[in-house]
Amino acid sequence: MAYYNEDQLYRYFDKAIQREAQKSMDELKKEIDYLYAKEMKAISEDLQMKKEVELGKEMKELKLHYQDKLNQISIGYNEMLIKERTFMTNIVFHAVLDKIYQFIKSKDYEKVMTQKLTDLNKKYANKKSIITISDRDSHLTKIIEETITAPHEIVKSPDLHLGGFEFFLKNEGIEIDETIDTKLASQKEWFYKNSKLLIRS
16 A cells, blocks of 8 residues: 655645646636637627628618619600600601692692592592592692592581592491591601600600
8 A cells, every 4th residue: 555645645636636627627618618609609690680781771772872863864864865856856747848848739749639539530430429628728629620520529627737638428438538637647656656766664
């Protein structure tokens, strides 16, 4: 059986206590490190979430701000396009109207109207007709009288501005529109649809 003096026992217990203390300290350190890492992760995730929420809020405000700017620019741009479109279409249709007025005063107009009336006179021989013309188209009256041999009535209308005529057979319910007004309105509609001058919404 080994005998220890007091000094040896002291050193033995001191080492045993130090070992146990170191072991407890290592375990405590590990626990502290784990809790620290866990807490830091929670704080980091919380900060990241707050950062993303704040960033999302700022991005939304920024988007609204620039959307408002874009809307203002778009409104101004559309106003400018509308003015340009109006200006351009006015030029186009003023030029068209000038050509129409020149055509109405020409011999070509008389030839075209004579041909149209002759064709109708053949197609609807002996049928009573009502022929509506512009109240400003004085020489078309003469052409009708010389061309239509069947019974007819000439009506002068202030609603027709350019020329041509409307041919109506009341008993048969047949109406034929040969007015330049209608043809121009149709061409205007085609022009607006196909000219690419319309403003898109």
